[in-house]
Amino acid sequence: MFIKIKKNSGISMQHNGIDKRHIVPVTSNFLLNLDQVAEASFYTLKETKISYDLEGHPIEFPMHTAVVHLQMSYLYALYTEDHNKRKGRMAERQYYKLFFRPENLDSYQELRQAIETQVANL
Template structure:
């Protein structure tokens, strides 16, 4: 199953392709294959967090911003030969963090319910 993240919905994203200090607004539609997600977590920020957009401007994520963190399977890992001075291959799994500001909770709730519909609670 795929989930479609739509542009211009007030959603911000962070992923392995950008520095961890940076956050980008979702400006084009994209799909994520839920069959390739190894872990999913949902949480809200407990304090205001400052990030930087790609143009260097400070962007503030307020307290209670909802976050969906999708950790992809090892099929979508980046393999490096030498990481932090260690020899050998190291797998860094790809991830997507989607940020939903408190005033934009509807898309978060919709996405969370779709993901949770694929979960068996025992």
């Protein structure tokens, strides 16, 4: 199952293709394959978080901003040689963090519900 993240929907994103202190707004539609997700977590920020856009301007996320953290499977990983001066291959799993401001919680609930339809609660 794919989930479509729509552009200009008020969602901001962080992933390991950019520096960890940067967050970018979703400015184009993209699909995430839920079959490639190894771990998913849902949480809200307990305090205000300040990150930066790609031009270095601060972006403030208030308390109660909802976050969906998707850790992708090893098949969806970046393999590097000599990572941190060590020999061998290192698999760095890709991740996506999607940030939903408190005024945009409807989109968060919709995404969370779509993911949870594939979860068996025992």
